[in-house]
Amino acid sequence: MKVCPKCGRTEKEVPFIGFFCRDCYLEDHDVVRFPERLELPYCVSCERIYTGRWTEFSLDALRHWLEGKVKTSADNARITFSFPEMDEEKIIYRFILRGEIEGTEVEVPGDGEIILKKTLCPRCARESGGYYEAVIQIRGSNVYDHAEEVARMVEREKGEYNFVAKVVERKEGVDLYVGSRKIAEKVAKKIERRYGIKPVRSYTLVTEKNGKRLYRVTIALHFKD
Ligand SMILES: [Zn+2]
Ligand SMILES: [Zn+2]
Structure with missing residues (x-):
């Protein structure tokens, strides 16, 4: 019969792991x-x-x-x-x-x-820094409703930068500053399909780093109704 060399109890009294009783084994092993x-x-x-x-x-x-x-x-x-x-x-x-x-x-x-x-998570770091990669210009009719709709669509897109950093009202309509260019493009495509309007894109050069040019995109959406 096994006897625990540490506490002297036997197999009859307690379960064993190898030569030691379970309690003594657990005491000595992580x-x-x-x-x-x-x-x-x-x-x-x-x-x-x-x-x-x-x-x-x-x-x-x-x-x-x-x-x-x-x-x-x-x-x-x-x-x-x-x-x-x-x-x-x-x-x-x-x-x-x-x-x-x-x-x-x-x-x-x-x-x-x-x-x-x-x-700060990367998203909040960008947001608090007023960072944006794209501007979506809402033009035409019902600009406030459509601005609201587009902002919601941006926030529903998957991705860390699916935020609207800034909303600016202008004479011609509403500008939404969007954290990610990719997301702005995706939303513009959805609007194009939903309303049958063609987004108009323009690009501004922001910086030129190591010979690589970085553009910020402006996408104008002209709603008919
Ligand atoms: Zn023991
Ligand atoms: Zn955060």
Whole structure:
């Protein structure tokens, strides 16, 4: 019969992992490991977190991210998390990992700390800097309604820079300053299909870097109704 060399209990009393009883084995082995320092970038402006991509803050997103950080020697491991404390600076997490080591069931609890690293996500950094790559000019009839409609379409497009940085009212209509040229083009194409109007494009040279010319595009949309 096996006797644990550390605590003297026998196989009859407690389950064993190798030569040691389960408790003594778990005391001496790091079955679950998280990185020493866990930092999670957090945008102070839109409050999203960076978990490989910028995403809305949620406990599920947090759990999913933590699951990707854990290393374990247990087989068939399942891990559950709870978050008993969080504030602007850090999040305390608790976990319970259940699995098997050499066929013996183990349950390992633990906790740790996530440091929230305050930053601006690329989107907010651009937005706050008044950055834009394209101007969509709304002209013709019902410019306010159409400006609203186009702004919504910009925000519904996928991509980090789907924002309208600035709205300027002019005598001739409304100008929307859009964070991404690609998104402005996509929206213009959709408007073209929806209303059968031809976008009119013009380009301004913004900078010339390392022989590469950067243009800002202006897309005029003339609505008929
Ligand atoms: Zn023992
Ligand atoms: Zn942000």
